[in-house]
Amino acid sequence: MSDPARPTGSVSLVSAGPGDPELLTLKAARLLAQADIVLFDDLASGPVLDHAGPQAELIAVGKRAGRPSARQEHVNALLVDHARAGRRVVRLKSGDAGIFGRLEEEVIALTEAGIPFQIVPGVTSASAAAAAAGIPLTRRLTARRVQFLTGADVTGHLPGDINWAALADPSVTTVVFMGQRSFPELARGLRAHGLPGTTPALFAEAVGHPHQRLVRTTVEALAQMLRDATVSQPGLILYGPLAFGRDPDRPV
Structure with a gap:
């Protein structure tokens, strides 16, 4: 009392x-x-x-x-x-x-x-990851929409009510929170609904911390990388036309 x-x-x-x-x-x-x-x-x-x-x-x-x-x-x-x-x-x-x-x-x-x-309010890790990689989240004409998705439901698995058409739209910047474990399954669904496996992807681990790590890759390659990976740090996945930025070969 x-x-x-x-x-x-x-x-x-x-x-x-x-x-x-x-x-x-x-x-x-x-x-x-x-x-x-x-x-x-x-x-x-x-x-x-x-x-x-x-x-x-x-x-x-x-x-x-x-x-x-x-x-x-x-x-x-x-x-x-x-x-x-x-x-x-x-x-x-x-x-x-x-x-x-x-x-x-x-x-x-x-x-x-x-x-x-x-x-x-504060800075979301999506904005921080994009800034660290030197890319915007939107661009006129080629990425006029950005969408956030959780890769884990209350059971820790990929949500079952996914709007595949929206997530497989190649002209959208998509950010996946809490998705390291479920991304291989998500990537299979995205490819089945028409998103090319070569779509640029950015994997951002421990964003905003001294041991931050950024990996520029593709949706298919990232799914392979995460399939047997041990999740020890919080990670964020960003895919879409802006994930590589201007120069996909530039080191991060």
Whole structure:
């Protein structure tokens, strides 16, 4: 039970960006410095947490495929309980919180509990990966649409309700989040629906971190590369007419 004499705190749902602390927004850095409690994802840790003030209690609540993870219900309860205790809470989420970050579930929990909150947008890993590779996500005439896809449903497998026509459109920039394990299956479906296996592809691993790795390849070659690969780092896949940039032979 909260103390009726103590004012209710608040929750800031803060986007940490892809991992590079210099890609934090000024607002995100300020809220971290002021926070009493910081609940952070695995991918939103490291140097980004250096912006938290000395008074802040840091609590890891990350969720990673194949590893012990905090249940979403537990995270929701922590947000509500700490705010009801009058604390300034930052929920630090990797990338942009609104892109495959389960943001809505936390918003619903806070709304139902009557807890004031704000959402702070940030740099998504899709934008960061394209920038690191020196390419845009869109181009007039040849790539006038960009689409984001999750490569894993709640079971960790490729979603079953895929719009194959949209994903196999060769004039679109497509970004696949959380797709290393399922991309070989996705690539088979794309080729079956008319996307050439030679379509340019970019594999971006650990975007925004010192050990970032970028691989320029094709859809077919990337599927072969990932078929037996061990997934140890978060990765992002981008395919479409812009994935090679201007010079496909330029080293990354």
